[in-house]
Each structure stands twice: as C-alpha cells, then as structure tokens.
Amino acid sequence: MRKSVLLVLTFIMLASVALAGCGSSKDAKPSEGTKDTGTTDTQQTTQEKKADPVTLLWYTIGGPQKDQDKVLTEVNKYLQEKINVKLDMKVIDWGDYSQKMQVIAASGEPFDIAFTSSWAFNYVEGARKGYFLELDDLINQHGQGIKEVLNPAFLEGSKVNGHNYAIPTNKELPAQAVWRFNKNLVDKYKLDITKATTLESLAPMLKAVKEGEPDVYPIPSNIGMYLPFDFALEGIPVGVSMNTTDFKMVNIWESAEAKQVFKTMREYYQAGYLPPDVATKQGNDFEKTGKWLVDKQHTVPFADIQWSDSMKYPIVSTPMHEPLVFNWSVTGSMQAISSKTKYPQQAMEFLNLLNTDKYLRNLINNGIEGVHYKRLTEDTYEPIPDSGYSMPSFTLGNMFLLDKLKADPADKWEQYKKFNDSAKNAPLLGFQFDPTNVMTEIANVKNAVDEFGPSFNTGSVDPEKMLPKAIEKLKAQGIDKIIAEAQRQLDAWRASK
C-alpha cells in the first residue's frame, strides 16, 4: 500500500517538475549557434542608464534560415543603438504562413509586426477583421522616411475604407503581362517577337516551331490568358473592362474578348500546340527542359535577365499591355502592425528604419558580410552558396536600398522607379470588394470556375458547345447576385470619392 502511494506521488512530482522545467525553458532559451551572447550582456550593462529595450515580435514569410540567430544578434546590436529596440524575428514557411497567422490573429495572441499581402495572410480581410492597427497618424509621426521613399500610389492604392493598415514594400508597383519566349527557339526559327501582341499574332510562330520540332509543345502549360478586365475578386470572372467609362460590372466569360480567347486557344489545342493533358498539368518542368516557345508572365525591369539567369538559357519577352496598377499588385507585399501591439511607436520606428536604412535592410536580407556574402564593390555583392542565410528580398521592405548582384545593371533601381512612374491606374484601384454578403455564392461560383476554367484557358474543350453550359452553371450558382453586389459597392465607392 505505502509503496504504491509513494509510486504515484513520485510520478506526480516528476511530471510537475518536467512540466515546470519545460515551461520556463522558454524564457531562458539557450541561444545556440551564437557565440557572442556575452556581448549583448555587456552591452546591456553599459546601457543601464537607457530604458530597457523593447522587444518586437515580427512574423514574416519565407524559409527559416540556419543562421537566423547569428544575424539577429547583429541586427539587435544595431537596433538597440539606433532606436532602443530588439527584434524577435520568426520566419514562417511559405505554405504554412496564411494558416498560422490566421489562427494567431484570430486567437488574439500578441505579435507586433507581420507580413501581409494579397496572396498570403490576406491584407484586406485582415484589415476588415481588425487584426491590424490603423496607421494614418503613425506614419505621419514616426514614418516620415517611408512617405519620402514610397511612390505615393502605394499608400493610396492600399487603403481599406480610406485608411492604411500596412506599409507596402517599395518594389514594382504595376503589373505588366508579357509574352515570354525561349530565345534559343526564337533564333533558330528567326521569329520576330516584336510582332507578338495579341494571342492571334502568335499563330505563325507556333506553327513554325511545331513543324520544325514535332516533340515540342510551343505553349507548355495553362498560361492563364490575359483578359483586358479589372477583376473585382481573385478567381471569379466578375469585373469591369479596362477602358471602362460607365464602370459596369460584367460576367467576364460572357464578354466578346473571353469568347475570342477561348476560341483561339481551342484552335491552338487542336493544332497540337499544347500538351494533350495541359488542363490538369501542374508545375513548370518545361523551364528545366527548355522544350517550349512561349508563355505568359508578369514582368519587372530586367526580368529577362533574371529569367535567363535562373533557367540557364536566354529568355526574351514582349509586353501585352502598358504597365497597370492593380489592387493586387499594390498589396503584393506589406508589413502590418498588430492592433494588439503594446509598442506601436517603436514598431513604426523600426519599419521606418527598415525602409530607409541601407545597412539594416541589407543585413536582414543578405546576412553578415564575409559569412553569408562577399562584397564586390560599394553596392554590389555575391552570395556565398549554402551559407545558411538567404532571405526573399521582396517581402521585407524597401527593395531599392538593396545591394545589387554582379549581373544586375547599374541603374537597376532607377529603372524600377521609371517603371513605377510610367504606370497607369487600373479602373478599380482603391476599390476593395467586401464579400461578406455573398460568401456562399462566391464559394459555389469558385468551384464552377475551377471546374471549367482550365479547360477553356487551354482549349481542351470546344467553347462553342461548352461555354453556354458553363455560363448557365455560373448563373445557377449565383454569379448574378455577386455582380449585383459588386455593382452596388462600386457605385457607393465612386459616389464617396
């Protein structure tokens, strides 16, 4: 009897000790891999006169890096001196980010700064749900530098209900679709790619390549055709025409432009210009094999150089339309401050620094000189492969402060500025559709679009026969209700301007 009671008691003791031990180990995290923990300690003693530094928790997207702690130590040294702030930076994987942040924000767990965008941890949704702090006054008080460096269209275009809830990254502002060509084949068949404007104009080139290279499918994948419309919502064919004057929301699949595109794609598919299984094909293996002629991409200045660089063979491109600023291109990469933060001022000061301070921006992006990269000249560098630190540059802050790679042209960022300045606004820029009232319809219509869209876009089915059926299905799923709702909101938005 006594023995068994003792047994149970010891077990309970052990369990509680283990639990307590694990619980408290969070505060006293052993900073592995940082040899210079001592320096931060001594720094703190010298800075005792100063107030204790504030620690900001920052979630951002990317691949977690091995030397994260090493770089963060350097960053914190610098930040403490500058604005008396320490950073706790957590990099969450691409695929996990949205789900994780949704849960964190919905549960009210504290964080200070987080990456948000039109494609991961949706910005407009987050702002509407009250996850993010409204930044209008904060920018004016502590983010003056941001205002100076950012193209004003960024802040203007990313407003939700008339307020800013995140700091956009200074990168390419507009989107411009291009026909992207495999130059090896272009040269071999002496094609004139300047003639590539419309989808129809590609016909002679596709024909020449297919005849010369029977085993090549000139259009390698579902390239998602460019249609001259500004979509009210990602993935739903509801929007207004690019050169609209009356701002009328339409069902895009019913438009003459869409019908024409589907018809042409059907002709190309039947001529064997696309792989037979293209509608369900995933991935971009063709980039590796080089067995393709043309696809559609969005460009940035010197994109051809980048593409050629990553594919190891030359790429050229021809624009389909002038650069246009869309809602989704303005909100392509942003950093928001949590509405629950205790330190809004420090968070904004840090974001200001991230967008204006060249040293800090490059340190967070490329790591430590000599460890993670070699410096070539004053503003060019060469990354050391497999060094354990390499962050995606477009997610963090002002890109124009970044050092350039060897292959980059000297006027890279000037060209970006020019590209941004040359942009025209898409008709719906600044209008954020609120889907709350038509959630069910949107889900249903999305399913129908996913069912038919790839087949039409790739010409796998005959649009003459199938398109009326598809449109009927969209109507049955309630697309007209979505159109009416979008129209109502759009009219209200235009009246308020």
Add this chain to the structure above:
Amino acid sequence: MEHRTAVDPHPQANKHAAKKLRNIHHLSPFWNAIAHLGIGLFSLACVYPFLFVVVLSFTDETALAKNGYSIIPEKWSVDAYTYLFKTGDQLLRSYGVTLFITVVGTLLTLIIVSLYAYAISRSYFHFRGFFSFVAFFTMLFGGGLVPSYIVVTQVLHLKDTMWALILPMCVSAFSILIMRTFFKTMVPDAIIESGKIDGAGEFRVFLYLVLPISLPGLATIGLFAALGYWNDWFNALLYIDDARLLPLQSLLMKVETNIQFILQNAGLAGAGDRTDMVRTLPAETTRMAMVVLATVPIIFAYPFFQRYFVQGLTIGAVKE
C-alpha cells in the same frame, strides 16, 4: 483439374492419416495462384512509387532537369545525400523529436487513459456518471481550432515546447471508451474481490492485478496513440516556430506545402519574387533524399514490430 494434396497447416494433427484428401477449406490451386497474383500486383503498385522516389534521390540533378523523371536515370549521383549530411542536422534532430514525443506521449496516454477508464469502469465509484459524461461530451462537441489554440498558447503557455506536441493529443475519449469496456468485460469482479480480501488498496489492485491481465487492451490503445504521435504534423504547424523542435512529419509536410504554394501563387507575385521564393527551397533530388531518409528506418523497423501489432489488435476475439 488434377487433385493434388495441398500443404497442410497442421501436420501434427494428421500424422496418422495415410492418404490425405485436399483440405476442402483451402482454395483450389488455380484460384490460389490468381489470388497471389492479384495481391502481388497490388503490393507492387504500393511499392513502386516509393522505389521511384529512391531512384530519384540518387539521380543527378541536371539529368533530372533535362529528361524529367525516369526509373532508370541517365546519370547516378549521391550529391543529394552528401548535401543532406553536410547540412542536415535538422533531419536527425527531427528524428529525435519524433521519437521522443512518440515514446513519452504514448506512455503518458497509457497512464492517463488506463487510470481514467479503470475508475469509471468500477460500479462502486460514486462520480462514475459525471466523469463518463465529461469524457464522452468531447466526442460530440469540440471547441474548434481557435479556442483550442487559445487554451494551448495563452492558458497553458505551451507554444514552442515539446508539450505542445504531446498534451493536446494525450487523452482521447475514444480510447477511454475502449478501455472502460475492456475493464468492464475482461476483468472479472472476483479478481478484484480477492485482492480486497487480501488487504490490497485500490492502487495495488489496479497495478498488480488489473493491469497485468489488461495487456491486450493497453497494447491496442498504445498502438493507436503511437501511430497518432508519429504521424502528427498539424500540432507542430500551429505551435512550433523553433526549428529545433520540429518533428519529422512536419518537416516533410513543410517541404511539400511550400512547393505547392509557390506553384499555385507564382502568377500572383511578380517576376523577381518567384525566383526569390524558389531560391529558398531545397533542390528536387534533395527533397527526394529527405523522404527516403525519413521513411526507410521505419520501413525496416516495421516487420519486427508487426507481430505485436497483430496481437494487440486481436483484442476481443477468442484467444487460448
């Protein structure tokens, strides 16, 4: 069809039978062959994809890029493995984490579930009905993702600890239900009476009399729990930011979801952004090598454990 004697499974029983007819309970040789063929093809279909992954992991990256996937690569290479062993302490670490949470978690599950189930299986326990209700209520109604998240992170403060991978899964109402039924039906009251008469207290009865004859039940619960811990990746997705605490399945899951995500969203981000994204991923052969290293040890360990699995799962059937 000729009459052949099939192999007899019980030779000692038929030692004296001079001439033996074919056992009528056996399949005829023809159908037996068909069945074997069918099962064989099916097994091959199961093994083939994995074999493919193994081959790909030993393929040269540039050959892979040039020719796409093939079961007989143009050029073999062990680059992926050398790269992984150079940089891959993460894989070993994740192995350790997974083993730890599987062992500790399974033990914890067994202790808690058996104690709970034994208590509510005794008819003289006064609060039996209440505690049964508490357990079974959770089978019908769950709080959902966000409330569970709040409990784990803000009430228990388990974020970024091993316990976040163990505690959320360590009690399952279903296991309690199985165990309770097991104790009720398989442990005769007479045994407990006899212990009481000899002066044993509740704990001694439970430890020395009840548990030893409940091993089949415990094995079943333990097996389910162990598989659950081994395969769990979702808790890690929610609660673990620190790569040092990442279990194996999560690591593999991350690689997969990242690739999916980048392929799906390539059109949304700008041109430079995509190269940026892809740069942060491991190469194709490296990913395959990761899968191989993560699964092979388990595949080799499985045959040794299989008999215990079978024994544990035949609970409730008649055994002598």
